[in-house]
Amino acid sequence: MSEFIQHTINGLSLGSIYALVALGYTMVFGVLQLINFAHGDLFMMGAFIGFYFIRLIHFFFGHDSSSLSSPSGVLFSMTVIVVSMLGTALLGMVMERLAYRPLRKSPRINLLITAIGVSLFLEYGGQLLFGASPEFFPTILSKQAIALPGGVILDSTQVLIFSTAVVLMLLLHFLVFKTQFGRSMRAISHSLEHASLIGINVNKVIMITFMISSALAGAAGVMYSISYPKIDPLMGLLPGLKAFVAAVLGGIGNIKGALLGATLLGLAETYVAGYISSSYRDALAFLVLIVVLLLRPSGILGSKKIEKV
């Protein structure tokens, strides 16, 4: 039983990282009907921005390993996450302005190919800039095991990841459902044309949506590298794809669906790796996806579109 709880904790921690990335996918899909394949690479850029920021701090203020476990360690991790979010938000803005906005009126498949192009650009640009060999993400928060009753071990980094993810999601929920901006964003996801007719500045809202979704990916990138500290320019590919699968699982375009899908996927992955075999771990996400889509063709929470003549 304690093993099961342990897997559940690990799964929730992984699922919350997937959720942050999946939310970005689903928001961009909501406003533009675009599968932003470059999203996984923003995740990678987030990790690298965090990495270089930590190096900069260590260069100027020295490397003090005693502060890792103290509250200042937590504070420092938060700062790194915020800096990464700002950096990726800026990158997302530039990306939208230069690559996606010129294509606003062209067919969707063009946007998709452009997204693939942007993704390749970030990956190879990353290899050029950061080098192709993996880097080691410095430890900014020491792993402190918190023993719970029943032999279950809670990691301090897991607590940080999970709580940060929850805070970010609550903020997002507030932004999307309680503010004027969120209202215009939801209007655009209903119909871009109608939204522009009633005086919503479509370009501005889409740009801010891109910035928010990129910032979430950047935060997820830092959190992922805190728990799996090997980072390289291609690290975003698989987590990005899995987060996308999570978004589709829940019903793409649906924010609650992305959360549900990501949590399910994180749990399923850790259970399979723990109880069956870790070699099929990467295939599992897709198996779950196929089964769910065959039973419910538009995802778990997705709304069905009825085709009319």
Place this chain on the structure above:
Amino acid sequence: MLAFIAIGCILNMLFTMSFDVLNDFHQISFLKPMREQSLISPYYYSVLLLLGINIILSTSLALLNGFTGLFTMGHAGFMAIGAYTAAYVVKSYLPTAAPMLQLFTALAVGSLSASLFGLCIGFAGLRLSGDYLGMVTLGFSEIIRVSLLNIEAVGGARGMTDIPQFINLGMVTLIALIVIILVKRIRDGRFGRAMFAVKENEMAANLIGINPLEVKVRAFVLSSALAGVAGVCFAFSEGYLSTQTFTFVKSFEIIAMNVIGGLGSLSGAILGGAMLSLLPEVLRKVQDFTGVDIRMVLYALTMILIMILRPKGLLGQKEWKWLSSPN
């Protein structure tokens, strides 16, 4: 029908002709890669080989993405199935057979196994449309890849080695030409019109007596069989298979070939396939000039720029004269 038989006869002749040359090659040295014995330099040989294989892939995807309007993101999976099954069958059951027999077995096994998977995915994907179909095909191809990675009989993570290399550049060119002509004839025939009808409006197609489900499944089977052929060409010319070749990145590349050339155009698929295979090699010259490995960055930029400047692809809906439709 008669035309098909006639083409078949001519191709048979061509096959046997090229095989005389091939048998000579095999007598010289069986395991030596043929690229070392060809007239052009090994580098250009590999580039042209890849070009031929990419054109086969791009043409086969045109059947689904371009003609039937089915958005699939898992073409590399079909290619992997064709390549691995054919290589496994030839390696374990026909290791010493005549190259001719090996080639025909490989092509038959590769295309059949791939089309079998295409049939399954076609049926499974019938309920889905748009992006969801794309996701399911992507999922299938990744499952195929991870499964191949875990099957020890085909080499697992080490990859499959020592595959007889009896397919040379001439053979790939020939197969690519056959595939192009075949796809052109399919497009111009009754079935081709049905595919375009389903793409334009499924419900209207249904009203004029076309069964859209049947058309979709048949398009899947045909397209995956051709992708399997491309896999066979790849396996028996490289001599080495690794699952790293068949990731979703490869599938995206094939879609990009179609869209950059012009979605819905056969000539576009060929042009796009040729362009995306040659572009990295052309950019190698730029790299000599700049000194840093900026090649793939420029490749990605070119992709984005083509999409922004020519949203319908390089050719749009147009066809070259020799591939244009008579009706």
